[in-house]
Every structure is written in structure tokens, then in C-alpha cells.
Amino acid sequence: MDNLMRKLPIGIQTFEGIRKENYLYVDKTALIWRMANLGKPYFLSRPRRFGKSLLISTFDAYFQGKKELFNGLAIEQLETKWEQYPVLHLDLNAKKYETAADLIAMLNQYLEKWEAIYGDEKKDRSPEERFSYVIEQAFLKTGKNVVVLVDEYDKPLLQAITRPKLFEDYRQTLKAFYGVLKSADAYLRFVFLTGVTKFSQVSVFSDLNQLNDISLDYSYATLCGITQEELESTFKPEIEIFGRKNHQTPEEVVTAMKRNYDGYHFHPDGSGVFNPFSVLNAFSKLELGSYWFQTGTPTFLVELLQKSEYDLRTLLNGIEAPASSFVEYRMDANNPIPLIYQSGYLTIKDYDREFQNYRLDFPNDEVRYGFINFLVPFYTPMKNNDQGFYIGKFVQELRTGDYESFLTRLEAFFADIPYELNDQTERHYQVIFYLVFKLMGQFTEAEVRSARGRADAVVKTPKYVYVFEFKLNGTAEEAIKQINEKGYLIPYQKDHREIVKIGVEFSAETRNINRWLADTK
Template sequence: MNQQPSFPRKMPIGIQSFEKLRRENYVYIDKTEIMYRLVSTSNPYFLSRPRRFGKSLMLSTMEAYFLGKRDLFKGLAIEQLETEWNTHAVLHLDLNAEKYDSPERLHDMLEFQLRGWEETYGTGGKGITHSARFMEVIQKAYEKTGRGVVILIDEYDKPLLYSFHDEALQKAFRETLTAFYTVLKSADQWLRFVFITGVTKFAQMGIFSNLNQLVDISLTRPYATLCGITLEEIEANFEPEIEQLMESHDLPREELLKQLTRRYDGYRFYEENVPNVFNPFSLLSVMTFHAFKNYWFATGTPTFLTEILKKTDFDLRELDGIEVSAASLSDDKADINNPVPMIYQSGYLTIKKYDERFQIYTLGFPNDEVKYGFLNFVTPFYTPVAESETSFYIGKFIHELESGDVDAFLTRLRAFFAGISYELNNRTERHYQTIFYLVFKLMGQFSETEVRSAKGRADAVVKTADYIYVFEFKLDGSADQALAQINDRGYLIPYTVDGRKLVKIGVNFDPAQRNIGDWKREDKN
């Protein structure tokens, strides 16, 4: 463990075993000082974090600590803080590895875990419920070791998330898990420490209405950086990789760090005045493969979002910058008509601002990886263009505007509206507006764009090296009316001193054709 690191160093991508990480000399960001604040108490804790944010590795680290494996912590902060290194019985329940598509799947997983514990601690178990068997294991483990038992539950809500779209299956899972987890309250006298992780925390999932002694640390200042990696930690721990990235991409250090920050930073798990954290999975992947890609987003399709988009009338344009009550992020019931809390807890939104007086959070996309990954993912739900083709179209849009070919740009944009079959009404009007929003937001990957977020602004602005385009769209109006609005409301004024060529574009949307109708262009001299 004390060997000099070789280069390239081993990055713990997907490594969830603390012992494997330490014995095989993977890079490790020392979080043990923060962890020690938790384990030095006997409180039962809950932590919500998005997937692939290091929750499983944190539980594995706690397990090694409570098993007294002091040698694994050599050189880490906790080595100087802990003096006793007592050995405890650790019951580690990991619900992450199963596909929960039936009640039997959950039953089999609990059965597997219980049988292993029963063999270790010599309990009977047969003929009684899972919850009763769990209680018996805890009691026997306490008697065998003479010390309080440690309970670690990883991804407690995996079966519930998987069944979000199936009410009957959700109910079956909820009843099974509620009975199982409620044992922890009754067994308190035999417990030393309880730590539960998951993605979501919703009142109706049962565990939190029954386990009211759980301390939720998901939005607390001391534990805001327990999972994830801060910029300070990057600069302290990844100097060789930073140097290589600078060389690979021919970027100065400051610009490289800015690019890493823009793409992968931005997560905040407290109100204000705490460091943002980088997505650890994406960051470690960049350090390994030396390419800027959407690593985290590509590892799992947010299937629950698919169901929400199919069923809800939620306005997608409101997501980035939406305001929500503080209580809604932790205490709401999962509601298909109010997807924002679940989207936040799953990592697609994060805290941007907090109004302490009114206890209101402003949420937004944490970084470019999530923003553009999310927008690419949802585009096929609003257009006939497949996700695999979206980047092709967006790239063509940019090339056409960079060359000044507005006619080609708008002709291509028509493809995004082709095949919409229903009649125009209030909902479809929003649908068309959402398509415009998606196109111009996605263009922001390659060019500076603005999409209207307030009155007194043009519908969209696109800036290229040589041009600034100001767009106004009219529904069942005329291109002339759209141009007149640009002039009458002074949409061009903020850009008149820029030096680039200014282009006004008025576009009419024809409801009869359900597509872009005529357009007009005026160049400002």
C-alpha cells in the first residue's frame, strides 16, 4: 500500500470495495475525516445522493472501519483520529445489484442476504417473516460480539425507483421494505450505528414515516462534500493527470480547469457557502481516458423520466431556474405531476440559490454534461428526430449560421416539426415552443446562445464568430409582424456595439401546416 505510485495511476472507476481500492493502490480522495464525524456518534443516518456518486464506496469504507481493519487506513486522516479500532458485527445490505421487476426478485434478494447472516450468527430463521429473521440476526450478532451491531443499507430505494411507473408493484415493494426496515427502530438497543443511502427520500415510501429517528444529512453543511470531489481536492490529488490533460489537449492549466468545471462541476448539496462538487464518475473517467465526454449521463438512461414525459404536462422550459420550496426536496410524495423533486434528487438538477427568508431553492442544471445530455435525451419525445441524429442536426445548424445561410438553417429546422399530427391547441402551442427551446439550447454546446427567459427579450439569440442573429417567432401571424416586434421593442439594442454583423430574422409558424411557414431576414448596416 505504501509503494510509490506508477503512472498512469489507477483510477477507481466503478470500484466499490474500499479494501480492494487500498490494497491495489488505486487513487483515493481522503474523506475519512468527514466520515469520522458520523461514525463517532451512534445516530442513525440517511444520505441521498445521485447514482454513481460514491455512496457504495463510502459504505464499504465504513464497513472496513467498523470491522477494525486499521491497516487499510494507514496514512489517512482517520488514522490519527481513532484510537480504539473496535470490531463490530456489520450487516451490509446492498440492493443495487438486482433488477426489480417482480415481488419475487425483492424476496429472493432479501432471502439471500438473510441466509448469509443466519449462517454467520447461527440463527434459525425458517418459517418466520423476513423482518422477524432480521431482528433475530441483530440480537444474535450483538450477543456474539458483545458490541452494538452496525447496519449499512445501500440504495434502499432501488426497487421503488425501478417500479415508479407500476403502482401495484410499487405497493408490493413498499410493504415488504417498510416491514423490513422498521426492525431498525425496534432493535435500537442492540445497534451501534445505522447508515442508509439512496437516491430519493419521499414520505410515502414508508421507511421515513416509521423510522422517524433517522437523521437526514443530505442537505447539511458538514456533509455537503462527503460524496463528490471538490476543485481543491482535484488540485491536491490529480496533479500528474492534470499535467497530462494539459498536454493532450494543448490547454493552459487555468483553461483546462475551467473546462473541467464547466462540464462536470456544479453540484451543491447545501444552501450556500459550501464548495460545489464534481461528479466523481465523470471526473475519474476524464483522468483515465483523457477525453471530455458525457460519461455519467451515458451510464444509465433515466427511465423514470421517460414515464414522466409520457404522462405529465410539465413545461420543460421551466426546469432550468425553477423555484421550489425547501420542504419539497425532501418531504414530498413522489408525484407524476410534480417531477421536479425526483429530477433534483436523481442528479439532473442542483441547488443554484437559496432564499432563506422564504425558504425557496432555485434549481438548475449542474453542468454542461447533464444539461446537454438531458436535452438530447428528451428531444425525441418532442420531435420525430432520433436521439442519435440530434447532434447531427445541431452541428448542421451551427455550420449554416456560421456561414450566414439562414435559409438553409430554417429549412432544416422544419424537419424538427415534421410529422406532428394533432390539431393546434394550448398544449400543442407549448409543444412547438418547447421544440424551439430545445434546438437553441442544444446549439449552446457549440456557440453562444440565449433563449428568452423574460419579457422584453427576443425569442432567441445566436452568436457566431461573424454574426449575431436575433430571432422572433410568431404563431399564426406573419414574418413581417415578427420583424416589427424586433424593431419596436429594441431587441437589437444590446448588441449594437459588438462589432459583429447583426441579423434580424422574423419567422411565422403556420398552424395549418403544423410547421414553419414564411420567414424574412434583415441585416443591420
């Protein structure tokens, strides 16, 4: 049976290729028909490798009237006309943008292809003039309104985000180019732009004010990604094969998949979705792994965090924010959260209707621990492969009750911070504590808090519950006293495990643990 695994479309981004080559397809065509027939200009923001290119390709096939590709899918029961329209499909994802000329070259590549079909009388003009002319001529020569599909509209901007001059060059070019879509409205049947980030300065979101941003729409929350229902129905054979290989029941497989790859919400009331790239790779390789995270490192996001001096502890504990603060990114704003959210490292977890605040947090374990691990070398002197920061050693020591070795290791970790980093703020050192305890959470129950009225950190192992209180301007004795007097142990009084109270005194002068006390009473 294991040799009968079906073809999984890993890296296959064309709808026609998937259908003709008999790859597995999660049917989204009912939503596609709805979009095509209930509206005209759309924008959708989704993280990388979430199926945006496949979605654009599916619209391409639909508007070219390729009915045969949709046999057996939901749209077959909805569409009756299957008309063919001229389609202008622009994909900006394929090039590495390093100079202003790179973007012009990519636009020229597509314009020349379209001009060969519809006329090149404006070939010596600017890209936006040529684009406008092609749209008009496509309408006049076919008698059909034109479909414009733009995949990864923001790829050049994202690649230039840390280079202000180049970013401005790209912004000006794209502002003029996308601005054509407003003046050409009379010739257009359907417009759909996708990308990772909604850049507020690009005119497609100001001048083109009729564009319908469906990124947070309830009706389209599952347009990209895989719902649990789709996972269990479409991938039933794969779930069984994965379970046999890993000695798990189908239910256990789904639970493990949910923990690692589910949890993305694009509307507070919408169904959650799994990351499709990780799901497909896990079923193909028959083991869990950080497949999505490893395909793109968030270096520029971490640099933005550091540049903005954003309090990392807030990010690691979940963020409350109005939609206006995370759905658009402004280059002049000192706020990295919109890019972190739109890039897929945070997602909607809850919504306070009274105050209209969203709660953002990591969607799942793949992203949570991948991101935290990635942060370590940016906030500490350690490298990812440095054996001095093997988090398993910290966990093993607490599991065996050897908290003395745990604290000694933590002390040595801080001692390794070079002298030139010793002028870091107190908050920087608090962040390092956060990183250590948050990383332990992938192996054991570990919580680290910044709110008053709770212990600074709690770690639960099979035999022990550790309650930590850190004093940055106080003594270890005061830390133990605070644990007792503030009732930090109350939630664990009925727990069968041994409770260990640990007060840690941190020296502002030496920037290290000065001493600690433990109490098992």
C-alpha cells in the first residue's frame, strides 16, 4: 500500500500541470467561481508558499475557458458559459531584483510578449504607457474585456526593503504601472493581485481605491491553505500511510499535523488552515519537519525588530493590536509587526469585539520554535550550531531535578557575552531569559511572563514544577519571598509533582546571575 502513494504537487504551481499530470488537488474552485462572478478588482495578501501562484494559475485557466481542466471539480456544477477572455498574467516572483533596471527588464519581458499579440505601436514608450495600450488593444481586437492577474506584485519591494533608494525607485515604477488599472477600468473584466505585503505607499491601494482587499474577509479565509476537513478528506490515504510509518493512529497523525502546521487564521471567525507546503512535504517524506520555515529565513524581519528596538518579549507572548496596525506596512513607521504578520510568522488568534482588537500569535510549533531559534544568534553571542547553547541540556537538567546545573549553565551562558555587548540595556538581558525559557517549551511545559502578579517563569516536567522569580534590582531572598506572598504557587497546590521555588538575583553591574536560592517547601 505504501508504494501506492499519490502524486503530491510539491513545487508545482500551474493548475494545468496539476490537472494534466494527475497530481492531487485540493478543490478551491467554488471560491474561485464566487470571486470571478461577484466582483472585479481584488487584492489578496498571504504568506509565501501558501498557494498564491497556483491560485492565480487557476484563474488563468478559468478565464481562458479551459473547461476540460475542471472536470469533476466544484466549479463544474456552477459555471455554464465557459467564456474565453484575453488574459495578461504578470509573475514578478521569478527574478532577483538588485538594481532599478532589473524591474524594468522584467516588465519589458511581459510587455513584449503581450505586444507580439496585441500590437507594439507604443513599444518605445514607458512601461505604464505600453501596459495601458496593450489592455486597450486586447479589448478592441478580441471584443472581450481583459483579465489582469499579477502574482507577487510586491516581490521587488520586499527585496529592496533595507535599501531605501532602490525601494523608492521600485515604488515609483510600480505606482505608475499599477495605476493604469484604474484608468483602464472600462476595458477590464477581472483584476487580481496577490502578494505577501500590503505596502500602503503603492498607488494600487490609494489611487486604485475600488480594489477589494479580501485578505481579512470571512468568505475567503480558506482560499489559500488547507482546512482540517480538506486534510482529512483529501489526504485520507496519506494520513494512513504516515500513521503506519510513524506508529500513529489517523487521529494522532491529524493531531500532530495540527500542532505543527495548522493555526493560520485570516479572519477571527473563519476556519483555520494548515500550511500547504509543510503538509505536502510531511506526507511526501513521511515525517514532520520545519519545511516551510527552512525555505526562507526571516533575516530582514529580525533586523527590523532590532532597528525598531521592539520589545521582543511582547512578540513572544502574543500581541494585541487593531487591524490598522498590522494589515498595512509603511516604510516610515517604526513598527515591524505588519511585515511579521503578513509574512506568516504571526496570525490572528482571537478578536475582542468590544474594543476591536486582534490578538496575534505564532500559528503553530513549526513557526514558533523556528522563529525563536532563529532569533538566538541575533540577541546573544551564540550561533545556531554552537554546542554551548544546546537547549536540550537545559531541559534534561530540569527533568532530573538538577536545577543547580541548569542555573550554572545559564550563568555560563551570560558570562560568554563579549565585553563589547555589555552596554546592552537591561531589557536586552530580559529578552535572553525569554528566549531560553521559550525554547524549552518545545520539549516541556514552559511559560515565561512579563505581567505582574505571576511568576516570571514556570517550567513543568514529569516530576517537577519549577517556579522562577528573577530580581534585576533585588536579592534572591526577596524573589523567594515574592513567590510566597504573591500566591504564585496557588495554581499548582493540587499538582502531584514536586514544586521547586527558585529565586534568582541578577546583577546589573556584572550583567549576569549573581546568586540564587531554591526552596522545595
